[in-house]
Amino acid sequence: MRLCYGLLLASVAACGSSTSNSTSPPPPPPPPPPPVSNVGMTDNNGLAPYRFSPETLTVSVGTIVKWTNNGKAAHTTTNDASPTPIWNSGSLNPAGSAMCAPNDPYCQPAGTPAGTYQRTFSTAGTYPYHCEIHGQQGMTGVVVVTP
Numbered sequence: 001m002r003l004c005y006g007l008l009l010a011s012v013a014a015c016g017s018s019t020s021n022s023t024s025p026p027p028p029p030p031p032p033p034p035p036v037s038n039v040g041m042t043d044n045n046g047l048a049p050y051r052f053s054p055e056t057l058t059v060s061v062g063t064i065v066k067w068t069n070n071g072k073a074a075h076t077t078t079n080d081a082s083p084t085p086i087w088n089s090g091s092l093n094p095a096g097s098a099m100c101a102p103n104d105p106y107c108q109p110a111g112t113p114a115g116t117y118q119r120t121f122s123t124a125g126t127y128p129y130h131c132e133i134h135g136q137q138g139m140t141g142v143v144v145v146t147p
Helices: 002-016
Strands: 036-044 047-053 056-060 064-069 116-120 125-130 140-146
Touching: 036 056
Parallel strands: 036 064, 056 140
Antiparallel strands: 036 047, 064 116, 125 140
């Protein structure tokens, strides 16, 4: 009786399962993330010369450009388009420091990361920009976007 019951369970299990002979391909992998190009915002320990590094950057359409304040003073990245810039990062503060001068509005507590701003360039063209704080001291740059 046990043997019959076991055989009955095995045959029910075999009948209840199905195997697919479908050969549909797996879905394609997601597209890779867009490339990222970095621009540093530098200064001489908070003083001139103030610079974007590199000052001219050439990228392909779809590239993300990421600006990072590597200096000791606050900086911005602001497009030169007038009357309304295409982008304006606002003030990006430098990384934190364990040694802050009294009443220094730009000094951040130790461990504070450097300010960053990023933008995806979707249209080919030439995009001049500047630091709103230090543009008069020569802190300017250009992003050239190619098709």
